[in-house]
């Protein structure tokens with residue numbers, strides 16, 4: 001039996017990442033007060049900024065928060081995220097980057113890390129320093145090669161569309177690997193520059209990245225081309241604080257199963273004291289990764305189990321050993337002051353060019369993001385930093401993409417008419433009172449924008465007004 005209009009529907013939002021918090025915020029602010037929202041999180045902290053680190057400051061400045069993992073965004077691609085930040089009054093600033101590319105041998109040794117092969121300034125915002133350890137003529141040839149390949153790739157991104165999936169036959173679309181071969185992008189450029197750069201965004205191995213749908217990478221490149229990158233000035237902690245306002249949150253609660261009933265959904269969970277408990281809600285939003293959603297709700301096991309995932313490690317530390325060759329190679333550059341953190345306050349440093357060092361083997365990429373005050377955040381470490389210099393390390397599940405998983409995801413979220421017969425799922429998000437949200441719950445790279453789009457989709461389905469869309 002439906003509840004009387006005066007009685008709000010109870011909603012459990014499982015997961016306190018960006019997707020869970022935005023969904024909970026949207027339903028909670030419903031002008032007709034039709035939902036009573038409870039956020040359930042298995043960890044003891046809200047996860048959106050749980051791993052962020054405060055950069056110590058000796059000066060009068062406010063402490064600087066370095067987001068771990070990185071929560072950067074760019075114009076063009078993050079349309080809804082930016083609209084939401086503007087609506088919430090979040091301060092963010094443009095963040096130029098300098099990327100250094102170092103090619104490691106097949107069996108890299110900590111003691112013999114080579115100096116960088118090339119340095120690239122995001123959006124060509126400045127002339128990058130020439131590594132002084134390189135022979136100038138050789139460097140100029142390499143730079144000309146890299147530039148030519150970059151321009152060829154950019155032209156293809158705009159003019160050569162990837163082969164689309166065939167909804168009638170169910171054949172999946174083109175992978176990045178097949179696309180790069182089709183446009184004849186030189187293999188050296190692909191392995192030394194392109195894959196390491198994209199895999200530092202997607203934080204996965206080169207082989208996993210090559211299996212991504214080409215459309216994901218092309219769409220990201222097309223939409224972010226010549227656009228600024230941004231970061232939230234006070235770190236995503238400020239976003240978290242805004243989204244949490246007025247919400248009922250239960251930490252240390254681990255959901256163990258979901259069982260839809262004739263009306264509403266029964267859930268089982270492990271309470272903070274370790275006891276198994278059950279509770280009934282009218283609706284449930286699983287804002288978790290697909291492997292977890294599949295394990296909680298057997299109905300989702302088949303469609304979600306073939307969505308690839310991986311685990312990513314990030315380490316915040318003060319061990320500069322892996323970038324010493326880079327520091328040596330650019331020692332004459334004025335940029336050295338950035339890494340040594342002497343000339344500028346942490347707040348000012350955070351707003352000027354930041355350096356990301358990309359060290360790659362033929363298989364994988366480690367990225368080292370320099371933070372103010374000589375703090376480094378290494379993602380996917382090939383070399384483990386000295387344990388005594390580690391501030392904090394964390395592991396994250398990263399949802400990957402493939403042409404096949406893309407069709408499955410679209411099938412769960414799209415209009416049935418647009419879904420292919422081979423991947424057509426009888427279950428759609430929202431059926432039987434169970435919704436899915438997350439960075440992976442849309443047709444694109446698994447980034448923060450997907451969290452906002454999937455949360456907005458749930459709000460729309462429940463006829464909740466989205467405040468940052470009102471003037472659109």
Ligand SMILES: Cc1cc2nc3c(=O)[nH]c(=O)nc-3n(C[C@H](O)[C@H](O)[C@H](O)COP(=O)(O)OP(=O)(O)OC[C@H]3O[C@@H](n4cnc5c(N)ncnc54)[C@H](O)[C@@H]3O)c2cc1C
Pocket residue numbers: 014015016017018019020040041042043046047048069070071072073201203253254255256287288289292312314379396397398437438439440446447448449451
């Ligand atoms: C290293 C790294 C760098 C990144 N850099 C960027 C970037 O610069 N820009 C960008 O846009 N994106 C970036 N991303 C991607 C982005 O961070 C993710 O897409 C996004 O955070 C996913 O959010 P989510 O809410 O979908 O899931 P999550 O943040 O994974 O949240 C899921 C939550 O569910 C909780 N949970 C899981 N199981 C249960 C259970 N059984 N019961 C209760 N709670 C449970 C988890 O504890 C977690 O809090 C990066 C990701 C990584 C790993």
